Amino acid sequence: MEPLKQQSPESEQAAPELSPHQPMASPQVLPLQPERRKAPRTWETPPAPVPPPHLDDYQSIVGPAVLDELRFLAREVKARTLKMVNSTAVGGGVAEMLNRLVPLLSELDVTTHWDVITGGNDFFEVTKAFHNALHGSDYELTRHAQEIFLMYNEQNRQRMQFSEDVVVIHDPQPAALIRARAETQARWVWRCHIDLSNPHPQVWGFLRPFVEQYDAAIFSSQSFARQLPIPQYLFYPCIDPLSEKNKELDDSLVQKVCDEFGVDRSRPIVTQVSRFDRLKDPVGVVQAFKLARKYVDCQLVLAGGGASDDPEGALVLKEVREAAGNDPDIVILDLPPWCALEINALQRASTLIVQKSIKEGFGLTVTEALWKGKPTIAGAVGGIPNQIIHKLTGMLVHSVEGCAYQIRYLLTHPEFAAQLGRNGREHVKENFLITTNVRRWLLLLRRWV
Amino acid sequence: MSSAAAATPQRAPARPFYFNTSAHLLRITTYRADTLAELLDALRECPEDSIFQHTFRTLQEHHFIREGFSNDFAHWVLSACNEPKLAERLASVDVREFTSVAELRERFVQIVDSYLQPSPGTAQRPAEETFYFCASDIVIMPTSFVANTMQEFAEGLRHVSVHSIHHHFIEARLRLKLMSNDFSQWLHEDVGLTEPARALNRIDIYTATLEDVRRQMVRIVERALT
Incomplete structure (x- = not known):
C-alpha cells in the first residue's frame, strides 16, 4: 500500500487533521478541490481496540423485549460452559465475530472460553489451500499435506483442555480436534463459515469423516451445507451495530470523510466496498456506472483494500484504474483494513450501495449497507439472496447491464429506493445482528441442557 | 365508542392474559x-x-414487509422457476385458514399437483436456484407482561416484541385448533368482548407489517376501553 499519510501541500491546507475516531465538534465543510488526493489521509497503524459493548448498550437498537428474551434463554443454560476454537485471534470475520460474541455470552453467565490453534507456516499453507479447494479451486491433495494437517491438529489436541460442556470448532483448520472427543463429556459442534456447496471432492472426502463425528454442524446459508448424517443448523453471520463499521455517525464526520476523499455529497453517490478482487467484479461496477451515467448524474466510489499485501489485488486495482481512466467522477480508494470508521462514513454518505460480486461468501458488506438503510444492488450469489429479497429488501442482478439499469432505476425512483432501504434495515434487525446470533447460540445450548 | 363495542358488556377479565413469546432455532433438513x-x-x-x-414462521422473519411476501414456496416458484401463475396461487394460501400443518401441507400439494398435471414438462424444468427445506425448533418463553385489566392488555400489546404478537396472533391457531387467536379468545371468553374479539381476528396480516397489525390491535382495544 502507498504510504497514506503522504499528501500534497494543497491537501494539507484543504483539510485539517482528521481524527476518525472522534467526530469533530464543529464541522468544517470544505470546498472540493479540483484534483483529488491520490493518497487520502488515513491512519498508518490500527487504532487502539475499543472495549466491547455490554448487552444493555443494545437496548436502544433492538428494544428491551429482545434483551429480555436473551436473559430468559440464558437462565436455562446458566452455568453451562462453552469453548470456541478457531485459527486466528485477529483479522478476518470469524475473529471479529468472536470478539463480540464471547463477552456477550459470558455476560449472560454462559462462561465462554476462546482458544486459538497454533501452527507453522506449513500448516497454514495447507489450510489456505484447503480453504480455496473447498470453495471449488483445483488442488492436488498429497499425503504430505494430510500429514501436516493432522500433525498440527494433534499437537493442538495435546496442548488444549476440553473441560467445557460444549466445544465449538470453527472452520476446517481445527476440524480434526474432534479426535479429542472420546476423552471428554462435551457436545462437539462444527461451525463452518465457508461455502461448501461445491467443494473439491478429495479435500472434502478427507475432512468429511471428521465432520461426521460432531454432534451438529452449523452453516451460514442453507446453500453452503452438505448432506450429512448429523443435525445441521442455519446461523446467519451477523454484524455488530455498535462496531466502528456500523455505529451511527455524526453527520459532520461523514462530511469530513467525504471532503477528505473528494466525494461530493451534493450529487448522487454510488459505492461498492470490497477488496480489489476479481470475484467482487470492480471492473464490472465501473462499466455499469459508466452505462448508467449516460442517463443519470452520479459519482462512483470504489473503496477497499487488499492491493498492498496481495499481488493479485494490486493487479486488479491496476485494471480498475485503467477501466476508470481519468474519469473525475470515479473515486478509487485503497484503504488499510483498520479504516472501519471511514468505510462506515462512505456507506452512510452513499445514495446507493452496489455489491456486484460474481462469487461471494455471505456478503457482510451487503448486511452493513442494508443496516444503514441504503438501497442496495447486489449479485445474486452466495449468501446475498438470503439478505436481498428482490424488489423487497434490495435488487438482485446478474450482469453489468442489469446493474446499470438498477442504478438508473433507483436513482430516478427515490421513494421506491427509500422503501427498499427501510425494509433492508428491518431485515438486518430481525435476522443479522449480533443479538440474534446470541439468541441462536442460547437456543442451541438449550437443546443439550 | 363504536356501536359494536357499546353493545358488548365489558367485565373484569376472568383470568389474566399472560403474554408469551417464541424463539426459533433453524435446522437445515435433507430435503431440497x-x-x-x-x-x-x-x-x-x-x-x-x-x-x-x-x-407461518417466514411471516415472522419477514414481518416488516407490507406487500408481496406470503410464503417461501410462492417466492421460490416466482423467483427461481418463473411460474407466476403457480406463484400467485401459492401466495394466496392464507395460513390463518388452517388449524393444522397437515391441512396446510395438503393444500400446497394440491395446488402444485393440479398445476403440474397438464404440463409435465414444466415439472422437470430446472430451477435457477435450489429450494432448501429448513425446519424450526420452537421455544416458548414468558415475557414480563401480564394483563389483569384491559388497560394492562393494551399496554402489553404496545410493548411486547413482534415475536410475541406473531406467537399469539398467528401461530396460536395451530395450538388452539380454532380459526382464532389467543388475543381474540381472551377478549371473547374472559372479558366478554365479542365484537372487538372478532374485529381483531379480521386484521389482514398479508397487507400489513406486524407493527401495523400491532397498531390496529391497540386501536381496537382502546376503542373498547372508551
Missing part, C-alpha cells in the same frame, strides 16, 4: 428441490416443522 416435481415430492414428504417454517 431443483424442479417443481421435486418441490411436490418434498412437500409430500418433508417434516411438518418444515411446512411450518416456510409458511
